[in-house]
Structures are given as structure tokens and as C-alpha cells.
Amino acid sequence: xxxxxxxxxxxxxxxxxxxxxxxxxxxxxxxxxxxxxxxxxxxxxxxxxxxxxxxxxxxxxxxxxxxxxxxxxxxxxxxxxxxxxxxxxxxxxxxxxxxxxxxxxxxxxxxxx
Amino acid sequence: xxxxxxxxxxxxxxxxxxxxxxxxxxxxxxxxxxxxxxxxxxxxxxxxxxxxxxxxxxxxxxxxxxxxxxxxxxxxxxxxxxxxxxxxxxxxxxxxxxxxxxxxxxxxxxxxxxxx
Numbered sequence: 269x270x271x272x273x274x275x276x277x278x279x280x281x282x283x284x285x286x287x288x289x290x291x292x293x294x295x296x297x298x299x300x301x302x303x304x305x306x307x308x309x310x311x312x313x314x315x316x317x318x319x320x321x322x323x324x325x326x327x328x329x330x331x332x333x334x335x336x337x338x339x340x341x342x343x344x345x346x347x348x349x350x351x352x353x354x355x356x357x358x359x360x361x362x363x364x365x366x367x368x369x370x371x372x373x374x375x376x377x378x379x380x381x
Numbered sequence: 382x383x384x385x386x387x388x389x390x391x392x393x394x395x396x397x398x399x400x401x402x403x404x405x406x407x408x409x410x411x412x413x414x415x416x417x418x419x420x421x422x423x424x425x426x427x428x429x430x431x432x433x434x435x436x437x438x439x440x441x442x443x444x445x446x447x448x449x450x451x452x453x454x455x456x457x458x459x460x461x462x463x464x465x466x467x468x469x470x471x472x473x474x475x476x477x478x479x480x481x482x483x484x485x486x487x488x489x490x491x492x493x494x495x496x497x
Contacts, residue, residue, distance in 0.1 A: 272424070303487075308489070309489050309490075310385070310470055310472075310487030310488050310489045310490055311425070311470075311487050312487070313484050313485065316484075324484055326484070356422070358424050358425075360424075370427070370485075371427075372417075372424030372425050372426070373424050374422070374423045374424050375422070375423070375424050377422065
């Protein structure tokens with residue numbers, strides 16, 4: 269079975285642009301969470317979606333938004349990019365809304381110039 | 382504020398040697414504590430998960446310990462290999478009632494470099 273897949277793997281944008289990152293969870297997993305990991309730091313929680321509804325939101329500005337599709341894949345959108353948005357964006361899937369089993373994708377490395 | 386602090390920030394060890402990484406947390410109430418291994422540019426991979434009632438858990442050459450009274454955990458790597466070079470992240474999950482949204486609290490990680 270395929271693991272959590274994220275696309276693209278790398279992305280370069282300029283300030284003010286917007287970006288869409290995509291995530292496909294493990295087959296059968298209904299929960300998708302997004303995390304931002306700045307170089308040298310641990311991941312920070314951005315959003316969780318379960319059964320296509322937002323179930324949790326971290327301390328991020330409204331420029332960050334996400335959604336989950338009927339097939340449980342998810343998109344993370346970031347508008348008006350800032351230099352500080354440069355980070356590794358991780359997607360994690362889980363079979364339950366709250367549970368121990370959390371599987372991460374390899375991430376999308378976003379560089380904002 | 383819930384926090385997870387890890388030490389050291391980084392360390393270098395020789396292949397075949399052992400090392401121990403530390404994690405202190407203030408998350409309360411607490412459900413479980415996890416150790417993840419993260420290779421550079423990759424997503425974290427789970428090594429161990431311990432609930433508050435467990436004191437130790439092993440996964441091959443990795444052994445995690447937990448003292449819920451002092452809110453401390455350690456990860457011991459035995460007979461290190463070059464492939465152990467990675468960041469090791471301590472992650473604490475609040476009680477299930479508060480874990481909605483998978484609001485896990487991540488430590489900053491310890492970067493381990495194993496040299497031949």
C-alpha cells in the first residue's frame with residue numbers, strides 16, 4: 269500500500285504569491301493533518317480535517333486555509349506568501365479523528381524568495 | 382503553555398557507541414508520548430508510543446523510557462549505525478478529550494550524527 273503522498277516535493281515562490289500543496293492519505297484513512305516545520309525546529313500544527321470537516325486549527329493567520337475532498341485527499345492553500353512561510357510542510361494521515369496512529373508524508377519544501 | 386524541551390540540540394557519536402536523548406514536557410493532562418525519527422527532508426517516522434502507565438518500550442536498538450511523575454522521557458540508541466544519523470523528535474499528545482485536531486506538541490528535536 270502507498271503511504272502518505274505529497275506534491276509537489278519542492279516549490280519556489282516569490283513574496284505575495286499564493287501556493288497550493290496537495291496530500292493523499294493512506295487508503296482508508298479519513299483524517300488529514302497539516303504541519304509546518306521551519307528548519308531546525310519541530311513541526312507546528314496547522315489544521316486537521318476529518319470526514320471533510322475542519323476539526324482543529326493551530327495558531328496560523330487566515331492566509332492559511334485547507335480543505336478535504338470526498339476521497340479524503342486534502343489541499344493546503346497559503347495566500348500572500350511571506351519570507352517566513354519558507355518551511356517544510358508535512359501532511360499526516362490517521363484512520364481515526366483522535367488516535368495514536370499518525371503517518372507522515374515526506375513533505376513539500378517551500379521556499380519563498 | 383504546553384511545551385516539550387529536548388536535549389541536547391545535537392550530538393556526534395562514533396559508530397557502534399550508545400547515546401541517550403532527553404525530553405522534558407509540561408503538557409497536562411497527558412495521554413501519550415511518542416518518539417519519531419526524521420531523516421533530512423523527509424517526514425517523521427514513529428519509533429515508539431508510550432502511555433502514562435508505561436515505563437519503557439523498545440523498538441529494535443531504540444529504547445524509550447518514561448517517568449510521568451517527573452514528566453521526563455529518554456530515548457536510548459544502542460550500538461549506533463550510520464543510518465541512525467537523523468533528527469529525533471519527542472512528541473506529546475494531550476488527553477483524548479483535548480487531542481481533537483491532533484494538536485500534538487512537538488519538541489525541537491535532537492540532531493544525531495553517527496560517524497564511522
